Amino acid sequence: MFDKISDGFKSAINKIRMKDDEKALKKALDELKKNLLKADVHFKVVKDLLREVEVETKKAGIGKANFLKALDKTLTKILTAPGNYGFVYASKPPTVVLMTGLQGSGKTTTTAKLANYLKEFKKKKVLMVAADLQRLAAVEQLKQLAEQNGLDIFYDENSKDPVDIAKRGVEEAKEKFYDVVLIDTAGRLAIDDELMNELIKIKNEVNPHEIFYVADSLTGKDALNTAKQFDEKLDITGVILTKYDGDSKGGVALSIAHQVGKPLRFIGTGEKVQDIEVFVPERIVSRIMGAGDIEGLVEKTSAIIDEKEAKKLTKKLKKGKFNYEDFLNQLEQMKKLGSMKNLLGMIPGMGNMLKQLGDIDLENSAEIKKIKAMISSMTPKERQNPELIKESASRRRRIAQGSGLSIQEINRINKQFQNAAKMAKKFAGKKMPNMNELMKM
Ligand code: GDP
Numbered sequence: 001m002f003d004k005i006s007d008g009f010k011s012a013i014n015k016i017r018m019k020d021d022e023k024a025l026k027k028a029l030d031e032l033k034k035n036l037l038k039a040d041v042h043f044k045v046v047k048d049l050l051r052e053v054e055v056e057t058k059k060a061g062i063g064k065a066n067f068l069k070a071l072d073k074t075l076t077k078i079l080t081a082p083g084n085y086g087f088v089y090a091s092k093p094p095t096v097v098l099m100t101g102l103q104g105s106g107k108t109t110t111t112a113k114l115a116n117y118l119k120e121f122k123k124k125k126v127l128m129v130a131a132d133l134q135r136l137a138a139v140e141q142l143k144q145l146a147e148q149n150g151l152d153i154f155y156d157e158n159s160k161d162p163v164d165i166a167k168r169g170v171e172e173a174k175e176k177f178y179d180v181v182l183i184d185t186a187g188r189l190a191i192d193d194e195l196m197n198e199l200i201k202i203k204n205e206v207n208p209h210e211i212f213y214v215a216d217s218l219t220g221k222d223a224l225n226t227a228k229q230f231d232e233k234l235d236i237t238g239v240i241l242t243k244y245d246g247d248s249k250g251g252v253a254l255s256i257a258h259q260v261g262k263p264l265r266f267i268g269t270g271e272k273v274q275d276i277e278v279f280v281p282e283r284i285v286s287r288i289m290g291a292g293d294i295e296g297l298v299e300k301t302s303a304i305i306d307e308k309e310a311k312k313l314t315k316k317l318k319k320g321k322f323n324y325e326d327f328l329n330q331l332e333q334m335k336k337l338g339s340m341k342n343l344l345g346m347i348p349g350m351g352n353m354l355k356q357l358g359d360i361d362l363e364n365s366a367e368i369k370k371i372k373a374m375i376s377s378m379t380p381k382e383r384q385n386p387e388l389i390k391e392s393a394s395r396r397r398r399i400a401q402g403s404g405l406s407i408q409e410i411n412r413i414n415k416q417f418q419n420a421a422k423m424a425k426k427f428a429g430k431k432m433p434n435m436n437e438l439m440k441m
Helices: 003-015 024-037 043-060 064-078 107-122 138-149 160-177 193-206 221-232 250-258 283-290 294-304 307-318 323-335 340-344 350-356 366-376 380-384 386-391 391-405 407-427 435-440
Strands: 095-101 127-131 152-154 180-185 210-218 238-242 264-268 276-278
Touching: 003 024, 003 064, 003 283, 024 043, 043 064, 043 238, 043 307, 064 250, 064 283, 095 107, 095 193, 095 221, 107 138, 107 180, 107 238, 107 264, 107 276, 127 138, 127 160, 138 152, 152 276, 160 193, 180 193, 210 221, 221 250, 250 264, 264 283, 264 366, 283 407, 294 407, 307 407, 323 380, 366 391, 366 407, 380 386, 380 391, 386 391, 386 407, 391 407
Parallel strands: 095 180, 095 210, 127 152, 127 180, 210 238, 238 264
Antiparallel strands: 264 276
């Protein structure tokens, strides 16, 4: 996610790796400056960062370790603005959130992403309110997102008054004991008084705890300027940066807190509802410096693992009874985690390797597609018992015909699956596979 910036830091650090005199420090700082400007980090941010890193490094004594420490500290400071980080709940529910931004910035999509994130990872009851009555398809779009992802929505196709919808949406959330209510408001192609007045009216009516400004990363410096203007009028509490996946430079993310004076809270990294990342300065710095983000990884994975289900599965594994249905369930669970590449990027040391891997699309990999086609041609009994397939040639023939795979492929996949179940049986319940046993397999 922060490839370019991360590379820029690494090549600067290399300049000071061998030598540790003033000349080496200057070279490192020059390299950093060049790379940060190339990544589109705002020049004022670059200036402040360099000055502080230089002062801190000299104070502690020029050398790689002190340079790294100074970078870490200064970058964290640059990325931090007064306000909340992550999602913060009101002391008394529901937490009311106003989603604002220009048309096309990704506001409606982000509303659904945030609702899904809070529901799946934080186990919250979330209501989305469709108060964007400016863009014709916005209500329909939010309805579809709600339906596809099992999210709750409040809308009224007969109303023309966004202030009224917002107000009724919040009332509904109170009556039905929602934890969070996200109000999707109207955007415009550019900032105008009419839009601002509508937003101010909604703000005065519902007293939101948070006002997020949704900014399109691809608009570069404009994203910072419009965020500032929204902040002047509405006093926003945070920025969400979308379309970061398409931003080859990435520097806007480093400039927001410093330039707008409000924290960057979330980053949108794709079109799917799962593609959203929490922005926590310390963790991001760790990722940029190549140290991964174990905390973020644990938070993501632990939230989707249902303890009871996990125990049931372990029991099954111990008996060697892992079947095709369990396989599909596990795939579904994995989907909730979002992009595999992003997830792997959180593991320390993986950052560099990922570039060679390209994008890993688990769901659409050729092998997974084959297995899914095969499973969809099985009877429920076969899904629960791979042994049936092994025992019967006529079953294999039928599955091959149904799935469009060859009999050989069905044999190979089923054998592979049964081997995997056997291996899982050996390891289930043990903390770590024993190297000796692994070598024997
Ligand atoms: P709105 O007018 O602000 O409500 O914008 P939409 O939510 O309709 O988003 C505009 C377009 O941007 C849609 O095609 C979205 O799929 C796309 N989009 C939103 N967020 C992201 C993101 O993080 N990454 C990518 N690649 N596309 C995004």
